[in-house]
Amino acid sequence: MAEVEAADFETAIAECGFGLFNVFILISSVPCLTAMVFSAATLSYVMPSAECDLKLSLLDRGMLNAATYAGMIFSAIPWGFIADTMGRRVVLICGGWLDGFFVLCAAFSQDFLQLMVFKFIDGLIICGPFAVVVSYLAEFHGKKHRAYVMLFVGLSVSVGAMILPLMAYCLLPVHIFFNVGQLQFHTWQIFIAITSLPSLLSGFLHMFLPESPKFLMSQGNYNKALISLQRIYALNNRKSRDSYPVKKLTDATPDRSDVINNPNPRRSRQERYKLAKKKFCDGLMQLRPMCSSPFLGLSIQVYCLHFCQIMCVNSVRLWLPQIFATMHTFRIRGMNDTSMCAVMDHNTHGRPIDTKSMEEECDIVASGSGYVYR
Structure with missing residues (x-):
């Protein structure tokens, strides 16, 4: 090669x-x-x-x-x-x-x-x-x-x-x-x-x-990027790192290897704070294009679509175990009405008050049968 x-x-x-x-x-x-x-x-x-x-x-x-x-x-x-x-x-x-x-x-x-x-x-x-x-x-x-x-x-x-x-x-x-x-x-x-x-x-x-x-x-x-790539090449091809054919990397970002690997003398706390604040503000500025034309309208559409999708999925997924457990409790107790309204009413108002009844219902809910549909 x-x-x-x-x-x-x-x-x-x-x-x-x-x-x-x-x-x-x-x-x-x-x-x-x-x-x-x-x-x-x-x-x-x-x-x-x-x-x-x-x-x-x-x-x-x-x-x-x-x-x-x-x-x-x-x-x-x-x-x-x-x-x-x-x-x-x-x-x-x-x-x-x-x-x-x-x-x-x-x-x-x-x-x-x-x-x-x-x-x-x-x-x-x-x-x-x-x-x-x-x-x-x-x-x-x-x-x-x-x-x-x-x-x-x-x-x-x-x-x-x-x-x-x-x-x-x-x-x-x-x-x-x-x-x-x-x-x-x-x-x-x-x-x-x-x-x-x-x-x-x-x-x-x-x-x-x-x-x-x-x-x-x-x-x-x-x-360091070149060292990382050499390591990947050596593991994938069972060869030495020196045999990696790429000897120099190019990108739009200027090469700052010497500065990064040989940092300046210790900065004061105020200088470190200003540098961190500047980096954070620069990161927030990267969000600016999504909030301005021509991307604003498309961004809102994507956000709304994703919000509705996640809400619909989680509304069912996060409550199904509770719903199935309640339906299993109804079946064990011989209740015929297992509709969604009955289940929600039971979860909201119908929980037993006395300790003995609560312990009995907990034992029913914890049964493995609640995870199997029959």
Whole structure:
């Protein structure tokens, strides 16, 4: 293979080919994509069991379902700024570890407020790795494979959405209860703790992967970008890094490798604050084209379409476990009216008041039969 003295990103990544490195990075992305599904939908499977222990009203259940999404909304722009200034790899590693930690904290929750706060933080954190992992995957593949990578992302999300109800079917009907000091732990808390594993695994696996060469080039760090590409080439082709045919990278961004790798003397706190503020303002300015002609009208259409689509999907998905659990309770108690109106009326007003009746209904709801349609 002839040497290419200078090449842009697309040419350089195409020279790396597709091989062992690409397989590993695809496998590493699966836990992150699965963690996103788990964060958004875990509580919908937990609440038919947890509502008795936490004494949840219908409003409480709605707020718990909304808490994760509220965190995602608040953190969307800050995560984009961090990913574009500090890099994709640091977001995937730190975000994975932090999200796993706060999901474990949610598993330790003893009341409604604690659970809602930790799930809000869960959504606040998982938004970053999920958004970044898609860009991260695309930036490690050339045009030839990039479209298939996006199909793989969709497939992984669907697999995660399939694994969660299977886990709920296997684990939630099992009766688990124990005390650790003054803390009480039930089956649903063990279930939440298990859902932290994908986030922790994602943070661990991405520690072995390099920074995105596309990001490094956008920052003007061509030396590290070339090293990253050489590593990919060596793993994919079973050759030495020195045999990588591209010896120089070109891009619209000026080469700042010497400045980045040999930083200036320590800046004062005020100078660092001004620099961070300038970068944040520059990041916000990138949103300006979407809010002005000719993109404003198209942006509003896309946002409304996406909003309606997500609202319709989640309105059904997040409440189905609760609806099915209530229908199963009706069937066990011999009630004939299993209409949606009867189910909603039961969830809103018809919960038993005395402790004995509540414990009996909780035992019915926790049964594995509620996950099987007959």
